[in-house]
Amino acid sequence: MPAQNQPARAANPVICGFHPDPSICRVGDDYYLACSSFEYFPGVPLFHSRDLVHWRQIGNVLDRPEQLRLPASMPSSGGIYAPTLRHHDGRFWLIVTNAREGGGNVIVTATDPAGPWSDPIPAPGVPGIDPDLAWDEDGTCWCTVAGVSQVRIDPSTGETYGTPRGLWSGGPGAKAPEAPHLYRIGDHWYLLIAEGGTERGHGVSIARGRTPQGPFEPCPANPILTHRGTGHPVQNTGHADLVQAPDGSWWMVFLGVRPRGGTPGWHVLGRETFLAPVTWEDGWPVVGEVTLDLSAPPWPLSCAPxxxxxxxxxxxxxxxxxxxxxxxxxxxxxxxxxxxxxxxxxxxxxxxxxxxxxxxxxxxxxxxxxxxxxxxxxxxxxxxxxxxxxxxxxxxxxxxxxxxxxxxxxxxxxxxxxxxxxxxxxxxxxxxxxxxxxxxxxxxxxxxxxxxxxxxxxxxxxxxxxxxxxxxxxxxxxxxxxxxxxxxxxxxxxxxxxxxxxx
Incomplete structure (x- = not known):
């Protein structure tokens, strides 16, 4: 089980403006993070950091017309949804949904996250949106999607094996179980999901099992992150991903919004990327305080250099x-x-x-x-x-x-x-x-x-x-x-x- 770490604070948001659905991975001392881009080209902005707080955009994953075609018939807020970024066997892997007619889920790879990234590999057997990739000890790769269901996949070809099977879909009757991420941590496999919809009811829940296929036991403290029904200045918190730092500490990146004005509150920058510390109690992650302070040193007023x-x-x-x-x-x-x-x-x-x-x-x-x-x-x-x-x-x-x-x-x-x-x-x-x-x-x-x-x-x-x-x-x-x-x-x-x- 990960070592305990003292609660820490992070100035937020760590990536300001329209940068939703963050997915993160660490390679050595370097962190890399990808976000959704929807109807905009190039697609999937890719960021680098050494400290989880100061991020710099180093490229876009889908930056060539042959990688990304978004027709004029596609409505705004269609397009590129919810990437998952992972590093495995010496390569970076990214799976993402192109939510347009004839789109579907695709996989791209790179040896350098700044690019170039490969041409997309279609994964027609992966249903729905918000795909995730996770490898078990024998090299088998599992793709988990919103819903939440799972299918075995060869990420190098996009071929799937068998039919998708249901896993765990959050609390009873919870709206929109989505954004699944699967991790091997200690003796368990953890299934992290978002639920409640991406509006004010958004939240993050987690379950664990002995195998990547489950069965999964829900955390008794679910949701482990939500600001629903609170006066917190950061709302709509959800769609999270976990990462462990070199010192053994754990962190969560997630999306949130900063509504302002009168009722019901309006957010104009889109869903932004936030950071919170994570500790572990009785084998379950506990999310720390979500601070909102861009003026505190050493963080600048603007996220953009x-x-x-x-x-x-x-x-x-x-x-x-x-x-x-x-x-x-x-x-x-x-x-x-x-x-x-x-x-x-x-x-x-x-x-x-x-x-x-x-x-x-x-x-x-x-x-x-x-x-x-x-x-x-x-x-x-x-x-x-x-x-x-x-x-x-x-x-x-x-x-x-x-x-x-x-x-x-x-x-x-x-x-x-x-x-x-x-x-x-x-x-x-x-x-x-x-x-x-x-x-x-x-x-x-x-x-x-x-x-x-x-x-x-x-x-x-x-x-x-x-x-x-x-x-x-x-x-x-x-x-x-x-x-x-x-x-x-x-x-x-x-x-x-x-x-x-x-x-």
Missing amino acids: VEERYDDFELGELGPTWISVRDRPAELCTTKERPGWLSLHARGGSLDDPDVVFAGRRQQDLTCRARTLVDPSEGRGGLAVRLDERHHYAIEACGTDVRVIARVGSLRTVVAERSLPAGPLVLTITITDPAPPHGPCTGPDVVSLGIERPDGTCTELAALDGRYLSTEVAGGFTGRVIGMYATAGTVHFDWFDYEPLEG
């Missing part, structure tokens, strides 16, 4: 933090056409279209500012905060005209318009706390869209309620992404800057 918040597009390609909607054809999104600029060639006619040409980064801070210098002389485009096709705010330039557009559900409105002298201009989006007084209907934040003049002064064209770009309003599984887009002709962007603001 300074060098990753500004991009002057001088490199030949976009870095791993940049994501696009469903695909990113090189001929439509390039830094090679005009040196030092990002050039976007329009395809979809507006942000409402599933094939819009868009390049953005996840919003990682509750208050922040994004700016870009745009040349709209050859087309129409701008800067947007996107949740999905039906929920986004944008400031858009075309020639000498600038306008603010709000899309909320079935309503699309031009909120403000302004004519300006011809030439490049700086577009800004600033996200701040709402002004007092606060009441039960106060939104989580205010999204201000405007322009910045050459002398550095800013002109706000519109200030919009942020609740309408939240999961509680829009639904789905993603968070806000801030980025540049083109909806007609060609639009060039000289630089992009993102900075956190003091809340």
Whole structure:
């Protein structure tokens, strides 16, 4: 049984913004973590850490069109669900669900987690979503999926043997048993699952058995992690994975959200990755305190390193933090056409279209500012905060005209318009706390869209309620992404800057 460790604290979230469904593995002193990416390309962001707290994105697992095809017919919050990342026999293995028509579960491998990763190996005999891989002592590999059921698999070919059989599905009548992970720890096999749905009722439960096939005995203290029915500032806690540190201590990574504003509370960054210490009592894991403190040293205000918040597009390609909607054809999104600029060639006619040409980064801070210098002389485009096709705010330039557009559900409105002298201009989006007084209907934040003049002064064209770009309003599984887009002709962007603001 693992050694006891003293309770410890971790500043959270350890990976801010839309980074849900974390799966983690350790190789020596190095930790690697993968997350879901849904309708965005490239897919499955991959992070590295030496201390479980400071994480840096080193790549994306599915970063080639032949690895990941997300058609325009696929709705937002479809796509890539719930990877499991493991290291076995000298290789990294990742199994994940492509939740689109004709998709299913696939396996990719790599010797270097920064890539390249292999082309996907289909696993048609693996049903459902949230697949997990675990190897027993004789090398047999077991794939466990949401439900919770299990089937034997050859991960090198994707071939399964036999039919999936049920294992243990959490508490009686529990909603949505999912996110299973199977571990050999001491004399037992432990089956960790999420249950209660990924909303406010989310939680983590565990059971153990003598073999990877069970039977499984539930922990008497289940759920071992949940914030349902509490006033904790971190809610929707679930979809967890366990890892042991080199010193013998144990830790849990899991998703959670930070709802703000009045009732019912709105979360806008999506589901983020959190960390908590784990101790063991009577052979069962006990999850420690989930702290929420980004300001305590040595952790910075923003999860994103300074060098990753500004991009002057001088490199030949976009870095791993940049994501696009469903695909990113090189001929439509390039830094090679005009040196030092990002050039976007329009395809979809507006942000409402599933094939819009868009390049953005996840919003990682509750208050922040994004700016870009745009040349709209050859087309129409701008800067947007996107949740999905039906929920986004944008400031858009075309020639000498600038306008603010709000899309909320079935309503699309031009909120403000302004004519300006011809030439490049700086577009800004600033996200701040709402002004007092606060009441039960106060939104989580205010999204201000405007322009910045050459002398550095800013002109706000519109200030919009942020609740309408939240999961509680829009639904789905993603968070806000801030980025540049083109909806007609060609639009060039000289630089992009993102900075956190003091809340």
